[in-house]
Amino acid sequence: MNNDNLILSGLMISVMTATLIPALPNQASHAENRFVQSSLSWGNIFRRKPPVGRGSGGSRPTIHGVCVAAPDFGETIWSDRPFIIWQGNLKKIGLSQGIPDATATENIKIGQLYASYTGKPLQLGQTYSWLVAVIDQSWTGNIRFTIMEPQQRQRITNDLQQLEQQEKSKRTTAEGIAFAKAKYFLEQKPPLWSDALQQAYSVENPSPDLVKMREEVIKDLCKSNQPQT
Template identity: 45%
Template sequence: MNKSFLSRVILSSLAFSTLAILPNQAVIAQKNPQKPASFWSNISQLLFSNKPPVKPRKGGSRPIDSICIISPDAPSETRIIWSDRPLFAWQGKARKIQLTDLNNNTVIFSENVENTQQYTYTGEPLQPGQTYKLDIFIGDGPAVLVEFQIMESEERDRITAALKTLENKLQAKKSHHEAIAFAKANYFTKLGLWSDVLQQAYSVQKPSPELDRMLKEIPKQLCTQPKSDRL
């Protein structure tokens, strides 16, 4: 694990243990426990900036160039993900997704996805420290693929405890589900865990108008970035 990344996790977790993170958002949620507040503008600005932190993987030749994998994305280094049941999201029409454990080059999961452009993995929890390959298939033809790694156990456990503390505090204040999802997304943003940020955003079943607009813009904005920014 990259030492600078580990340092950011440790520092952020220590700060979070005192709930120094997100004080303003927590107050808003407390005042309006049954109605999600307008939270997502800062995350939207980062996502749709001139140099977006999410780097989708797009096919380079037809017909696979019609698919753009948004989560997990493909930065210059393998994307590290906290969730052991991550979100898979893409733009374009796909037939099937397939997950391979690269430790033994074994396919561990496959699912038909003809009627969706996102899927939260439902198989056995993925293993900390392990690298996986996601393939998205187009019809009977080739696939677009991206590799990602589940975070090492020590860092993952530290973040899990911090998230639980945050969730318990906001639930005690009867905060709306979207407020809790935003608080987690904002925490992941501070750690640069963008696949986990997106998973929290997509997890809201009845999003507010602001979140709904952001979710609709994600594939439009990220998958039309210049190729030099994407790969």
């Protein structure tokens, strides 16, 4: 082989190498992204059987045809800024401790079939009620729940902080962190369904898997309800 051919062969090898090398990190990145997405199976973690409800016949609370999927009657929750999600048409939603008053609807952020309290943290160990108006603007019914006692809540708070730090160190997405927290809540005994759902609904730009789970889990929680007034 003469010198010209040797030079040409060398150039061809250099061009091929330059073309292939940059592609490898991208391929690895895409593979990693596919793995991360496949590991966020929202449907799988919410397929576990929910705790028996305290509503009529053990179902979720139902008031004049409106099913409250979370919280359940008398449920204990971790969040001191609670969350409510329902199936049906509500006229008004409020949060109160004791007798409802004019301030019950303050600091309530309402989404599509769910709402969150955004005011000052509620008192630990205390019982509150989500108020619902179904027929008109008058309060039709309420769902009582209790904020977790300080010692138990602090243990869970510490676990969640450590979990979030671990996920951030892995550069986990916001949805991935919410997924990890929701999974943690559902692994508690008893499972903290309201808190897990609150994490699922905290994601601003949900993946298709999360959107599908949101639709299906509410149907599953409310499908066997019996009316209660």
